[in-house]
Amino acid sequence: MASADITFWNGNKSHIRRQYEKALITLCLQHAKVRNVAFRVDETDYPQPEDEGNIFALGYDALVTVDGNQKFAGKSLIKIQTPLCKDLLSHRLLIINRKKSDVFTSVTTSAELRLLTAGIPATWADADILRSNSCHVYEHGELHDILNALGNGQCDYVPLGANEINAIFNEFKCAERGLVLDPHHVIHYPLPLVFYVNPARADVAHWLTVGLNSAMQSGAFDKLFNEHFPGTFAKLNIKQRRLHRFSNPYLKSVKFD
Structure with a gap:
């Protein structure tokens, strides 16, 4: 070269x-x-x-x-x-198992959300960030593996950036797996x-x-x-969702344009 x-x-x-x-x-x-x-x-x-x-x-x-x-x-x-x-990737929306929709409807606080288990593909930065915020994390495989784990009940939700969650949902045929996009919550940490x-x-x-x-x-x-x-x-109603603001231990203050 x-x-x-x-x-x-x-x-x-x-x-x-x-x-x-x-x-x-x-x-x-x-x-x-x-x-x-x-x-x-x-x-x-x-x-x-x-x-x-x-x-x-x-x-x-x-x-x-x-x-x-x-x-x-x-x-x-x-x-x-x-x-x-911009700040899109920092806003993590949740793919959940349709069978557990009522669980996420009843969650009102970040403390309650921390008791549920996030499914994260191996090596993704989210795993350490969520663990540092006292969240339960199931870290395993690649994205298709963790979506299978969500369908099998090994984790409760998979958080993905607002910039890509709809595309991933469709690309991996999540609806056919019995998964849905949670309409209530958004987790934010600088990313x-x-x-x-x-x-x-x-x-x-x-x-x-x-x-x-x-x-x-x-x-x-x-x-x-x-x-x-x-x-x-606007499409994802992010401003209307319940915001759970977490920190990123690897970053200090971040300014988004």
């Missing part, structure tokens, strides 16, 4: 996030006026956390991940601090998506910073965001 080429790793995430993040980095490079550079997207999934944490050693130049991702703890990298999904860049690619970090700032100032970022996540807060 020539040094001027860019390889963007876009694995280990939902299809809707892959689409948005691929379009976003393309937009940033366009606004940075990057030309004559080969840009490649690799969507290989790496289920082992150590493989994801060593992604730059595997030859990748940039990725999008949650800020504070512990798989990268202690790793050398360049972080671009600007949140890329901004940011660019991580290979520490050897300061040029890529510069291009992404310049391009992202330009796209935000021109309105192109908001246009792209709204094309991928149109009216999500």
Whole structure:
């Protein structure tokens, strides 16, 4: 790979996030006026956390991940601090088993919610965040595994970002599994998506910073965001839901644009 080429790793995430993040980095490079550079997207999934944490050693130049991702703890990298999904991913809505709908209707406090068990795919950041907030967590397998576990009663709910929950619900045929989207609750903990860049690619970090700032100032970022996540807060009635505000132990205060 020539040094001027860019390889963007876009694995280990939902299809809707892959689409948005691929379009976003393309937009940033366009606004940075990057030309004559080969840009490649690799969507290989790496289920082992150590493989994801060593992604730059595997030859990748940039990725999008949650800020504070512990798989990268202690790793050398360049972080671009600007949140890329506003506050949508921080709002976690719940997929539940239809048979337990009455349980969630009766829950009124965060203390009561903590007594129920969250199902989280292995290596997702949510597991440690929820455990740090005294929640019960069943951590296992990949997303399809944890949805099967929800259907089998091994956990009580699966929290997913407002930006992707409907797409995941449909993609994994949750209704056919006897699952429903809980209409009552939303869990919030700071979970901004940011660019991580290979520490050897300061040029890529510069291009992404310049391009992202330009796209935000021109309105192109908001246009792209709204094309991928149109009216999500209103469609999901997020403001009308019972809010459970939890902390993210890996982040201090986070400002969302």
